[in-house]
Amino acid sequence: xxxxxxxxxxxxxxxxxxxxxxxxxxxxxxxxxxxxxxxxxxxxxxxxxxxxxxxxxxxxxxxxxxxxxxxxxxxxxxxxxxxxxxxxxxxxxxxxxxxxxxxxxxxxxxxxxxxxx
Numbered sequence: 001x002x003x004x005x006x007x008x009x010x011x012x013x014x015x016x017x018x019x020x021x022x023x024x025x026x027x028x029x030x031x032x033x034x035x036x037x038x039x040x041x042x043x044x045x046x047x048x049x050x051x052x053x054x055x056x057x058x059x060x061x062x063x064x065x066x067x068x069x070x071x072x073x074x075x076x077x078x079x080x081x082x083x084x085x086x087x088x089x090x091x092x093x094x095x096x097x098x099x100x101x102x103x104x105x106x107x108x109x110x111x112x113x114x115x116x117x
Contacts, residue, residue: 006083007081009078010086011088047061085102
């Protein structure tokens with residue numbers, strides 16, 4: 001069953017190669033939701049990798065280590081503006097961005113290992 005999503009945010013706040021590797025996911029999202037507005041949240045220095053990508057409507061950029069006013073501005077900009085947020089990372093910050101952006105969120109879950117100390 002498809003999630004009815006008119007606005008989707010893909011969060012890929014990593015290096016250029018990591019953002020490049022999200023392009024098949026963007027393509028799949030566009031195929032599944034052809035009429036959706038799909039935005040991508042990336043670091044400002046990786047945004048160029050998505051220039052001209054027909055599967056992205058808008059690229060939102062953020063500094064790698066934003067100060068509090070930058071966080072506040074980003075939260076204000078994305079807070080509950082999306083139907084679905086997709087985080088391509090397992091770290092805290094992208095998952096928080098997804099939490100703020102949409103009520104429905106998808107993220108990777110790292111494997112739990114009992115032997116890790």
